[in-house]
Amino acid sequence: MGKIMLEVKDLKTKYVTRFKENVYAVDGVSLEIEEGKSLGVAGESGCGKSTLALSLMGYYFAPLHYISGEIIIDGKNISGMKPDDVRKNILGTEVAYIPQAAMNALNPTQKVIRFIEDVIHAHDKSVSKKDIFDMARKRFEILGLPQEVLNRYSVELSGGMKQRTVIAISTILSPKVLIADEPSSALDVTSQKMVIKMMRDLMEKGYIKSMIFITHELPLLYNVTDHIMVMYAGQIVERGTAREMVFDPVHPYSKGLMGSIIVPEEGTRDVKLEAIPGTPPNLKKPPAGCRFAARCKYVIPTCSLGERSRRVFDDNRMHLCIHSVDFLRETYAKEGTGIAAIKSQKSENLKENKKTSEKTQENASNKSSENESEV
Amino acid sequence: MPMSLQELQNKPSVLRGDKVTKIFGYGVNKNTAVNEVNFNFRESEVVSIVGESGSGKTTLAKMVLGLIGVTQGDIYFRDAVRDISSHKKKKEYWKGIQAVFQDPFSSFNMFNRIDTLLLDCINLMGGKKLPKEEKVRLMTDACSFVNLKYEELTNKYPFELSGGQMQRLMIARIFLLKPKILIADEPTSMVDACSRATILDMLLKLRDEVNMTIIFITHDIGLAYYVSDTVYIMEHGQFVESGTAEDVILNPQAEYTKRLISDVPKIHEEWDLSTVAGL
Ligand SMILES: Nc1ncnc2c1ncn2[C@@H]1O[C@H](COP(=O)(O)OP(=O)(O)OP(=O)(O)O)[C@@H](O)[C@H]1O
Ligand SMILES: Nc1ncnc2c1ncn2[C@@H]1O[C@H](COP(=O)(O)OP(=O)(O)O)[C@@H](O)[C@H]1O
Ligand code: SF4
Ligand SMILES: [Mg+2]
Numbered sequence: 001m002g003k004i005m006l007e008v009k010d011l012k013t014k015y016v017t018r019f020k021e022n023v024y025a026v027d028g029v030s031l032e033i034e035e036g037k038s039l040g041v042a043g044e045s046g047c048g049k050s051t052l053a054l055s056l057m058g059y060y061f062a063p064l065h066y067i068s069g070e071i072i073i074d075g076k077n078i079s080g081m082k083p084d085d086v087r088k089n090i091l092g093t094e095v096a097y098i099p100q101a102a103m104n105a106l107n108p109t110q111k112v113i114r115f116i117e118d119v120i121h122a123h124d125k126s127v128s129k130k131d132i133f134d135m136a137r138k139r140f141e142i143l144g145l146p147q148e149v150l151n152r153y154s155v156e157l158s159g160g161m162k163q164r165t166v167i168a169i170s171t172i173l174s175p176k177v178l179i180a181d182e183p184s185s186a187l188d189v190t191s192q193k194m195v196i197k198m199m200r201d202l203m204e205k206g207y208i209k210s211m212i213f214i215t216h217e218l219p220l221l222y223n224v225t226d227h228i229m230v231m232y233a234g235q236i237v238e239r240g241t242a243r244e245m246v247f248d249p250v251h252p253y254s255k256g257l258m259g260s261i262i263v264p265e266e267g268t269r270d271v272k273l274e275a276i277p278g279t280p281p282n283l284k285k286p287p288a289g290c291r292f293a294a295r296c297k298y299v300i301p302t303c304s305l306g307e308r309s310r311r312v313f314d315d316n317r318m319h320l321c322i323h324s325v326d327f328l329r330e331t332y333a334k335e336g337t338g339i340a341a342i343k344s345q346k347s348e349n350l351k352e353n354k355k356t357s358e359k360t361q362e363n364a365s366n367k368s369s370e371n372e373s374e375v
Numbered sequence: 376m377p378m379s380l381q382e383l384q385n386k387p388s389v390l391r392g393d394k395v396t397k398i399f400g401y402g403v404n405k406n407t408a409v410n411e412v413n414f415n416f417r418e419s420e421v422v423s424i425v426g427e428s429g430s431g432k433t434t435l436a437k438m439v440l441g442l443i444g445v446t447q448g449d450i451y452f453r454d455a456v457r458d459i460s461s462h463k464k465k466k467e468y469w470k471g472i473q474a475v476f477q478d479p480f481s482s483f484n485m486f487n488r489i490d491t492l493l494l495d496c497i498n499l500m501g502g503k504k505l506p507k508e509e510k511v512r513l514m515t516d517a518c519s520f521v522n523l524k525y526e527e528l529t530n531k532y533p534f535e536l537s538g539g540q541m542q543r544l545m546i547a548r549i550f551l552l553k554p555k556i557l558i559a560d561e562p563t564s565m566v567d568a569c570s571r572a573t574i575l576d577m578l579l580k581l582r583d584e585v586n587m588t589i590i591f592i593t594h595d596i597g598l599a600y601y602v603s604d605t606v607y608i609m610e611h612g613q614f615v616e617s618g619t620a621e622d623v624i625l626n627p628q629a630e631y632t633k634r635l636i637s638d639v640p641k642i643h644e645e646w647d648l649s650t651v652a653g654l
């Protein structure tokens with residue numbers, strides 16, 4: 001196992017609204033990312049993905065408040081640090097964060113190189129402008145971005161170029177963790193692909209050491225990340241490798257999400273899309289017991305009693321449901337729905353050269369070793 | 376189930392375009408956004424128009440809707456030359472053709488309450504004189520069709536809704552208007568995959584109920600493949616390829632179509648990042 005770059009233990013944060021109501025948008029999230037790996041976060045809108053991204057920086061400002069839990073970056077515990085210290089010593093070097101719609105938030109009256117100066121100077125005032133320019137030029141060149149961009153204003157750039165520039169600026173100090181919230185969702189497919197290619201280059205060239213990638217676009221997540229966590233109502237309901245999560249989702253909510261995947265591939269047209277009825281619960285007052293109960297096909301009366309314990313299975317997977325993994329897998333197999341039900345020749349061929357390891361393939365089979373534990 | 380080419384050709388034409396062109400600006404600023412496109416959309420057909428940003432999709436949609444003028448070419452509505460030369464004729468045309476737009480927030484008047492918005496639809500359809508209870512019943516039905524509660528929406532303003540609720544409200548409007556043709560410009564771009572599935576379900580149900588023709592405008596080839604009978608691929612203002620969804624997407628001929636398809640991340644096939652241009 002590689003070195004752990006980011007470790008989060010039972011993180012809880014909340015919004016305090018104008019009316020002094022608490023919104024528990026991140027409610028007990030734990031995760032780990034190894035060096036060189038990427039973790040995807042999926043879930044419907046309003047599940048708390050953006051809040052999690054924001055919370056992971058350790059930099060809290062109203063209306064967002066820290067409640068409890070730990071954030072450890074490369075061995076350094078940053079929870080409880082003062083905002084000024086976080087800004088000076090953590091942001092940019094340890095964690096870089098690209099907010100949703102970042103590319104539209106760039107100040108239009110400032111040249112791209114000035115943003116880079118801002119990022120570097122926030123951390124170290126003594127670096128000269130010339131050194132910064134040289135560094136930026138080199139980095140842009142390696143990432144395949146035209147150098148002229150450094151002297152342009154953001155409004156002069158196309159959507160795709162703007163987004164790649166934002167990422168290049170944010171990662172100029174080679175952070176250990178990059179957190180990207182929907183970095184390509186507003187782009188067309190061609191620009192999206194360029195953005196993804198650049199993020200992969202950043203990782204391969206060692207300019208970032210790990211990545212959290214947030215998007216509701218599941219085929220994208222599947223292709224970009226090593227592991228996927230599914231978030232529902234402020235909690236992580238399931239975690240596994242990208243392949244396991246797409247082809248063998250276990251939690252009923254993950255199963256529903258994966259049933260809504262659309263891709264332009266032969267056969268996918270004949271699989272009926274699954275729409276999960278209803279909407280996520282209000283996080284001001286999350287329901288007792290399983291938060292998904294009101295929408296779940298497999299609900300039983302005890303689901304709404306008390307908190308679920310996390311079930312760890314297949315070595316490194318986790319889910320949060322009252323039913324056993326075997327029960328759920330058998331039930332899904334009987335129904336025969338979802339994208340995983342398409343057995344195309346292509347997918348068989350691909351198995352050999354896919355990035356996931358052999359071991360994972362075995363794990364995705366029906367035998368599971370399961371134990372219950374409070375993680 | 377998608378219709379076969381044969382089935383389609385037996386249906387009456389609802390909207391036809393002959394060399395439809397839009398040129399913005401003059402001289403050095405001249406920009407041909409849509410360049411001599413031909414199309415023929417039939418009753419209850421689901422069409423997708425797919426292309427990159429700036430390829431001219433929204434411009435074409437606006438011409439078809441009569442929101443902007445046509446520089447050259449002709450548009451036929453139910454086999455007769457479209458006539459929107461007066462305000463009255465335009466209003467009549469809009470009973471037959473409606474749109475759901477890219478950014479849901481831009482398509483509503485922010486200062487009109489949701490009741491007013493739905494009432495306008497009833498009025499447009501000639502229901503102005505209906506008794507109040509009947510109007511409320513119609514609005515309640517429309518809301519429940521899209522899983523919204525009318526009682527919870529009355530007196531609210533559009534900006535008090537979430538993006539997903541907003542999108543559903545737009546479909547509730549379409550439910551009331553029951554147009555012959557619906558143009559949906561990126562109807563699902565702002566929503567997650569789950570809500571997208573719900574919205575598609577609703578639109579296709581509506582199609583079956585009233586034989587509506589739906590024209591999806593999208594970047595999303597997966598969506599185009601999933602929902603449409605026919606697909607038109609647009610590049611720089613022109614259709615470079617069209618045909619049944621199966622033909623165009625599983626067996627693309629134009630280089631541009633091939634590239635668009637290869638740019639989409641897939642599940643069963645490898646996503647080849649090495650083809651990214653300019654690196
Ligand atoms: N009102 C206008 N005046 C001048 N040029 C315009 C106008 N509207 C659009 N254009 C231009 O017409 C071309 C096509 O734009 P259009 O909005 O139709 O693209 P699109 O395919 O809908 O793109 P997207 O996928 O980003 O929505 C672009 O070059 C655009 O800049
Ligand atoms: N500034 C805010 N003040 C109060 N509540 C908020 C704020 N931003 C988000 N929320 C609430 O927090 C929850 C999670 O939102 P968010 O993290 O944006 O979800 P996602 O990114 O998954 O769509 C939602 O219930 C949302 O309404
Ligand atoms: S705990 Fe019960 S309600 Fe929750 S996901 Fe499992 S079966 Fe469904
Ligand atoms: Mg978000």
Ligand SMILES: [Mg+2]
Nearest residue numbers: 432433477560
């Ligand atoms: Mg458009």
